[in-house]
Amino acid sequence: MGRTGSLMSPWIERQAAFIDHAVRAMGRRRAHQIGLWLVYTLLVFLLASVMLFAHALRHEARLLLRDAPELVVQRLEGGRHALLSAAHLESLRAIRGVGQIVPRLWGYYYDPISRANYTLMTPHDDPPPPGRMIIGAGIARVRGLAVGDLFSLKGGDGKSHALTVHGTFSSASELISSDLILMHEADLRPLLSIPEGWYTDLALTVAQPREVAKVAEKVMQRLPEARPILRAELLRTYHALFDWREGILLTLLSVVLLAFVILVWDKASGLGAEERREIGILKAIGWQTGEVLAMKLWEGAILSLSAFLVGYVLAYLHIFVAPAPLLEAMLKGWAVLYPAFVLPPRVDGVQVLTLFFFTVFPFIAAMVIPAWKAAVTDPDAVMR
C-alpha cells in the first residue's frame, strides 16, 4: 500500500488507528466498561464535591475575617458581657499604638415567629437611614419579606418598632449574613435597650500589627474588667470550626479514596484471558509493545478523562448550583437560620490538578501496566 493521499501525518494516522481500536475494544467489553466508568465518575464526583466544598468554605472564612478589626475590646461584669461607655473609649484612646477606635452597636433579637435569633447591628459606615433596615436572605425567606415591606420588632422598652426593608444581602455572603439585620443607631438603641453614650464593644485598629498583644496588655491595665479579643484568636476559632468540618469531610474523602484504590487494584490485578489473547495476537501480527501500550493508554485516557470531566462538572453543579444537597447536613448550625447555601463558584487550579493526578494517573497506570506485562511475553504463544 502506498502512503499518499492524506493530509494527516503518519503519527496522527497511527494514533487515530489506535484510538479507533481502543474504542472498539471498549465497545466489546461494554457492560464492564460502563460499570467502571459509572463508578469512576461517581468517585470523581464525590471527591471533587468535597474538595470544591472545602475550598469554598475556606474562601468564606477568609471573606469573613478579611475586614475584622485587629482588636475588639469587650467589658465583663461578674463574668458576663456588659456595655462600654464613651468614658471607657476615651481612656483607651490614650494608649500608644492605638489607631482608630470604633464603638460598635450590636446584639441579638429573638423572633418568636421564626423561633430564631437574629443579629442586629448598626454599621459604623453608611448605615441604613432611620426607620429602614437591611436584612439577611435567611430572614427575608423565613418571614417572606421583600424590599419595601414593613417588619415589626418588639423592643426592650416593650413597644413594637416597625422598620421598612431597605435591602437584602447578596447571596454571596449568605453563609454569614443569613440572620443579620442592619439598622440605624436610632432604631437599634431602643430595640436593644442600649442607652445613649454606651456601646456593645469597641473595635481597635493597631498601627503596628506586631504590637497588638502589647496593646491588649495595656488595655487590661487601664480597664481591668475588659476582655480584649485579638483577630488572631478569632482566626483560630474560625479555623478550629472549619478544621472540624474539614476533618469530617476528609474522613469521607478517605473512604472515597479507599474505594478508588480498591477499584484500581481490582483493575490492575490482571487482564482477562480474552484481553491477554488479544494482545498476543496484536504482537504476532506485527504490533510493537509500545504500540499495544499506546492503544491501552488511549483506552485508559478516554475512560478516565471522560469520567473525570463528567464527575467534576457534576460536582461543580452539585456544589454551586444544586446547592450541595449531599453535603448540606455538614452546614447545618452554621447560622441560626439555615442558609440557602449557594456558594459563589470558586475553583482552585491546584486542587483540580491534585484530583486529576490522584485519579487519572493511577487509573491509566493500572490499565497500562498489566497490558505491558502481557505485551512483553513472546508472541509465539499464539501459535501454540
Next chain:
Amino acid sequence: MIELEGVRKIFNEGRSNAFAAIDGIDLAIRSGAVTLFTGPSGSGKTTLLTLIGCLARPSEGRIRLDGRPVSGLPERFLTELRRTTFGFIFQRFNLIHGLSVLENVILPAAPLGIPRQQVVRSALEILERLDLTRKADSPVAWLSGGEAQRTAMARALINRPRVLIADEPTANLDSRLAGEFLQIIADLRAEGQTVLISSHDPLVVRAPVVERVVMLRDGRIVESG
C-alpha cells in the same frame, strides 16, 4: 531467499526438562515458491515456522533473510520484520472476537500510519478476491470455518508480505474448503508469492501447488524434496 544454518530451538533450557524442538536444521528456502513442512505431531513444524517468521529466536544457529542475519535482531526489529515481511495464518485463525471481518483485516496496518481509507480500500480488494465482500461487516464470531480462515488469510495479506506462513491451514476445514484454500494458494503462487505451510494433511502434501516438501521428525529434517 531464507537460509537456516545449524538452527536449534531448546525449550526449558538449563532445566532438567529441557528439550530440543528444533535440533540442527540447515535449509535454504527459495523465494516465490510454495514449501511445505510436514511430519508427525511434535516433529517441530510449528516451532520452525515461528523461528522463520521471527515470532521467536533460535537458541543456536543463524537465520538469514536475503542474506541478512535476522535471528539475533532485537525484538523491535523482529516486530518490524513480522509486519512488513511475513503474513501469518494461524491454525486457530486467532481473529479478534467482537470485531468485524474488515476490522480484523485492517489490524496489522494500524501501526503503519497509512490513511484509514486507503487501508480499507486495500482490505476490500483482498476480501473481494477471497469472496468475502458480503461478509466485510459481519462479526467474526458469525463466520463458518472456511470464512474465518479466509479472513485470517486476508489479514495476513493486508501489508503485502513477501512471505505467507500458514500453520496447519486445513486442520479445521473439510475437504471442499481445504481444496478452496489450496486454490487460493495456487493463485498467490502464480503471482510470485512465497508461501510456507506446515501440515500433515495428505490433501496438502499431495497438492500440485506444493513445490517442495520438507519432512521433519524429532526436530530434524529427515527428507527434503
